[in-house]
Structures are given as C-alpha cells and as structure tokens.
Amino acid sequence: MPLWVKKWKVPSFSGTEKIYTVSVAIDGVTWGCSCWPWIKNKSEDCKHITDVKKYPRDPTEIVTINRVTVIPTMDVVEPLYDKHDEKIYVPLVSMDPFDVHMEATICYFLITQGFTIKMIREIRSLSPKWTKKSIVDIIKSKGMKKYKPVNREESMEKGIPVSTLERFRVLELDDH
Numbered sequence: 001m002p003l004w005v006k007k008w009k010v011p012s013f014s015g016t017e018k019i020y021t022v023s024v025a026i027d028g029v030t031w032g033c034s035c036w037p038w039i040k041n042k043s044e045d046c047k048h049i050t051d052v053k054k055y056p057r058d059p060t061e062i063v064t065i066n067r068v069t070v071i072p073t074m075d076v077v078e079p080l081y082d083k084h085d086e087k088i089y090v091p092l093v094s095m096d097p098f099d100v101h102m103e104a105t106i107c108y109f110l111i112t113q114g115f116t117i118k119m120i121r122e123i124r125s126l127s128p129k130w131t132k133k134s135i136v137d138i139i140k141s142k143g144m145k146k147y148k149p150v151n152r153e154e155s156m157e158k159g160i161p162v163s164t165l166e167r168f169r170v171l172e173l174d175d176h
C-alpha cells in the first residue's frame with residue numbers, strides 16, 4: 001500500500017450524493033480513488049482522478065476553528081503554528097496502516113494550542129476512544145513524532161515540486 005499524502009473529496013458525476021476520495025502517494029505519481037471502477041481496475045485513472053489532474057485544486061480537508069486554520073499538508077514534517085497567518089500546518093497521516101503515533105502528535109499539539117478534545121476529534125475525524133489521557137499517554141511514552149525531512153534531489157527526481165520544499169524551509173525558519 002502506498003503512503004497517501006494528499007486527499008481530495010470529489011462529488012459523484014452521476015447525480016448521486018456520493019463523495020469519493022482521490023489520493024496521491026508520496027511519490028507524487030501514484031494515484032488512487034475510493035470509487036468502485038478504480039478499485040476494480042487500478043491500472044486506469046477513473047473520472048475522479050482525471051478531474052483532479054485536469055483541474056488542480058487544494059486538498060479539501062482544511063478546517064478553521066477560533067480563527068485558526070488547521071491545514072493538513074505534505075509541506076511539514078511535524079505540526080507547526082504560523083503566528084502571522086494564524087495557521088496550523090499538520091503533516092499528512094498515513095491511513096493504511098494508520099500512523100497512531102503521528103495522529104497523537106498532531107492531537108497533542110492541538111491541545112497545547114488550546115483546542116478542546118471535542119474539537120480535535122471533530123477536526124481529525126477520530127472516535128470517542130481518543131481521549132485527552134490516551135493522547136497524553138502516547139506522547140509521554142514515545143515523545144512527539146517527526147517525519148524525516150524530504151531530500152531535495154530525491155524529491156526532484158520523484159517529481160515533488162521545489163516550491164513545496166521552499167515553503168517548508170520558510171516555515172522551519174519562522175518556527176525557530
């Protein structure tokens with residue numbers, strides 16, 4: 001299973017209320033969709049993948065609460081708060097297998113920024129078993145998780161845009 005790093009919600013084109021999730025993997029070239037035609041025949045892009053490729057747009061899992069916008073992005077290796085823009089950037093979390101440690105790191109960071117556990121569960125689509133105590137326990141035993149920074153040359157080879165890396169660098173400087 002590839003590590004999915006960006007997701008888009010794409011409504012069905014056939015008039016039903018279904019919404020499909022289009023994902024792109026960390027290599028930037030592997031695509032997936034939650035629709036049945038794609039699951040059946042993974043060698044061909046479905047209508048939803050084609051649509052995201054043809055009309056580029058921001059990933060949609062973005063939430064604003066208390067004027068602070070929480071933005072999942074592949075540009076950061078750990079949660080960061082950009083004071084000027086009132087934006088919290090959080091890394092994308094692998095869903096298959098679910099990266100519990102990174103999810104707990106993001107939740108803990110949001111707690112330190114004054115978010116309530118109820119808000120956090122809503123923002124992160126977590127089940128009620130994610131309590132403040134369970135999150136604190138994970139961080140106490142494992143510490144805060146941080147992804148390995150992306151190597152520039154390797155990223156260019158893999159087709160990850162340089163602008164993405166530039167933004168990550170700026171954010172990193174802001175933070176220290």
Ligand SMILES: [Zn+2]
Pocket residue numbers: 020033034035036038046047048049
């Ligand atoms: Zn699809």
